[in-house]
Amino acid sequence: MTVARIVRIEAQGGPEVMQLVDVELPPPGPGEVQLRQTAIGFNFVDIYQRSGLYKVPLPSGVGNEAAGVVEALGADVADIAVGDRVAYATAGAGAYASARNVAAAKLVKIPAGVSDEQAAVFMLKGMTAQFLVKKTHRIEPGDLVIVHAAAGGVGQILVRWAKALGAIVVGTAGGPEKVARVLEIGADHAIDYRRPDWVEAVLAATGGTKARVVYDSVGKDTFLKSLDLTAPFGLVALYGAASGPVEPLDLQLLAAKGCLFVTRPSLFQHAATTAALREGAADLFEAIAAGIIGVDIGARFRLDDIVAAHRAAEARATTGAILITP
Secondary structure, three states, rough: OOOEEEEEEOOOOHHHHEEEEEEEEEOOOOOOOEEEEEEEEEOOHHHHHHHHHOOOOOOOEEOOOOOEEEEEOOOOOOOOOOEEEEEOOOOOOOOOEEEEEEEEEHOOOOOOOOOHHHHHHHHHHHOOOOHHHHHOOOOOOEEEEOOOOOEEEEHHHHHHHHOOOEEEEEEEOOOOHEEEEEHHOOEEEEEOOOOOOOHHHHHHHHHOOOOEEEEEOOOOOOOHHHHEEEEEEEEEEEOOOOOOOOOOOOOOOHOOOOOOEEOOOOOOHOOOOOHHHHHHHHHHHHHHOOOOOOOOEEEEEEEEHHHHHHHHHHOOOOOOOOOOOO
């Protein structure tokens, strides 16, 4: 029987609630495969599930995306083989592990030309970006787009993909180094949202033009200002809450600010079926292979240092993606 090192929480709270333990991993059950994980991605949803912002059944694993090699198959698995390189992002919490049993229906094969590390850090972030630019708001050439937290993992992908689709992109980020990075990856304008006049700075950069869509993963600190920066009949796509959850919204405010639309999309709905999951992943991998999108791995942590990884992310002390290795 395989012994796996996994991160487990018995209660939700600060980073210190995460414990690294050894467990015996049973053989994969029907419809499952057993993975030897080679690379693990980090996402803010991991913090939300660990902290209690999102409630999870306890005890629980942590982490949502990883890549690895198939080591064993359970019964009734027909489309995955031993030795395949695969990745996942919607298989449920528990990706912080050296090995894991995963439902085959939640896996996508990693094509040649895409590394395990790329797949691990791209799956959740890249597929989130994919539905945001192709489904939540299908970007058209000339659209003015605002991307908050544009120096982060999803933010960098959004900037690059939106530019490839012909958008004019304004990226916001916290601090001069991150602002410089946003410009380096191709944004037309970059604004420091720690400035007290950052909204005015965005409008000055665009000549007063407001956005067709604002992609907001920051939440509490930016959401109401996002409404101020959205053109009439435009959309605010709130897909995260790095600064905390948004307070209840008076819908009359949407009318007052120009008959705006607001949505709270989630990858877990967009990839609810195996067909939808693999369709989105195929589009993502094609974009990676074509060089349309990319994201820098800004920090690397061993599984043993997972507490430090979460602390660095909560302090917003990293840029780009965080990679965890078993």
